[in-house]
Amino acid sequence: MTRTTQPVRSLFLIAAIAVTGLVVAACGGSGGSSSSSAAESSAMPGGGGSAECSDTALQAPTTDAASTGGFGMLANDGQPVPAGTTVDAASVRSLCDSGWALAAANVTPPGGQMTAAVFLFEAEGEFWVPKSVADTCASGVPAALKAAGCQFVK
Secondary structure, three states: OOHHHHHHHHHHHHHHHHHHHHHHHHHOOOOOOOOOOHHHHHHOOOOOEOOOOOOOOOHHHHHHHHHHOOOOEEOOOOOEOOOOOEEOHHHOEEEEEOOEEEEEEEEEOOOOOOEEEEEEEEEEEOEEEEEOHHHHHOOOOOHHHHHHHOOOOO
16 A cells, blocks of 8 residues: 555545445345445446546546635545645545535645545536535535545534
8 A cells, every 4th residue: 555545545444434334224234235335336327417426537526626626625634625736536536325426535735745635526417516515514415425524524
């Protein structure tokens, strides 16, 4: 494992544990066929449009949102991702539910050190539109994504 993947691996370990807990709780611990794994969810289209939900499909929207700034949340301090932040596109990992996507990636803020960040997107047609993590976590994000991505909001 290289040092550059450590922030996202840690973030997704936390997210995977949270999502697994939700799936087990929702299914009552049974192995019913109505549950799906996080890996299956990331390959399925979002429910709010025809936007493809995959790590690759979310690389460009995540990179654009980080560059613009104001979208995303830094995992190390819970602050919004500042404008001019760069993304290690190969580190983008996604999870989707009901037309929403959570993407986590290794990012480097201007003049800062690499850290993990989370981004929330809503499907509008075939496009992923970035949403404010702080605002969206307070209102309308699906429970699975809220558990996985909103724990950093301060």
